[in-house]
Amino acid sequence: MYRAVVLEPEYEGNAGFIARLVENFSIDELVFVNPGCEFGEEAEKRASHAKERLRSARVVEGLDRAVSDLDFLVGTTGIKTSDDNVLRHGITPGEMVEELPNDADIGVLLGREGKGLSNKELDRCDLIVSIPTSEDYPVMNLSHAATVMFYELYSSHTSESNSQPSSRERREVLENLFKGLTERLDWNETRKEKTVRAFRNVLGRAYTTEREFQLLLGAFREMKTEGEE
Numbered sequence: 001m002y003r004a005v006v007l008e009p010e011y012e013g014n015a016g017f018i019a020r021l022v023e024n025f026s027i028d029e030l031v032f033v034n035p036g037c038e039f040g041e042e043a044e045k046r047a048s049h050a051k052e053r054l055r056s057a058r059v060v061e062g063l064d065r066a067v068s069d070l071d072f073l074v075g076t077t078g079i080k081t082s083d084d085n086v087l088r089h090g091i092t093p094g095e096m097v098e099e100l101p102n103d104a105d106i107g108v109l110l111g112r113e114g115k116g117l118s119n120k121e122l123d124r125c126d127l128i129v130s131i132p133t134s135e136d137y138p139v140m141n142l143s144h145a146a147t148v149m150f151y152e153l154y155s156s157h158t159s160e161s162n163s164q165p166s167s168r169e170r171r172e173v174l175e176n177l178f179k180g181l182t183e184r185l186d187w188n189e190t191r192k193e194k195t196v197r198a199f200r201n202v203l204g205r206a207y208t209t210e211r212e213f214q215l216l217l218g219a220f221r222e223m224k225t226e227g228e229e
């Protein structure tokens with residue numbers, strides 16, 4: 001489960017945009033902490049077809065109420081420092097998805113428009129993420145930063161569901177079929193072994209959909225059958 005936690009939003013337009021993003025990228029829950037604005041006409045206009053997401057969002061007092069039941073909390077910062085403040089040295093959103101635990105309730109904490117998250121608030125987070133931006137203008141608009149974060153989470157989720165690393169069993173089926181094809185080639189054994197090894201390496205690195213596996217399997221089987229005729 002993913003929860004977007006927006007700390008003390010100041011502008012209702014941003015609140016509406018984030019509600020829309022929550023809908024766009026299938027974030028499960030939206031919580032606003034101590035909002036400094038009302039969510040009126042401007043917020044609903046920005047939410048567009050995600051008005052219900054905005055209306056159903058929880059509004060709570062204090063960060064504890066928004067995150068205390070989560071298993072894992074990701075904080076965001078746009079402030080980069082050159083000193084030893086480790087809380088301001090975050091990983092990228094792409095690196096974030098590799099670090100997140102599976103089957104956990106995860107929160108993404110988005111800071112205030114004006115000053116982001118304090119060191120104390122970042123210290124509560126299990127992971128700190130900083131979006132790479134130009135050094136000339138590093139701080140992003142709140143809703144733009146949310147777009148990048150939510151996209152990475154959604155992209156990671158859909159990749160896992162639609163494209164999986166080849167299992168050992170599947171790799172062996174394809175490898176054996178490929179090896180059988182190389183046996184028909186007028187090559188020395190060393191070249192054949194190296195070619196099969198190269199094919200194995202490619203399969204080991206590959207993320208294949210069910211459709212891709214079936215296409216490769218069908219092609220290899222047909223080539224094998226035709227060669228035996």
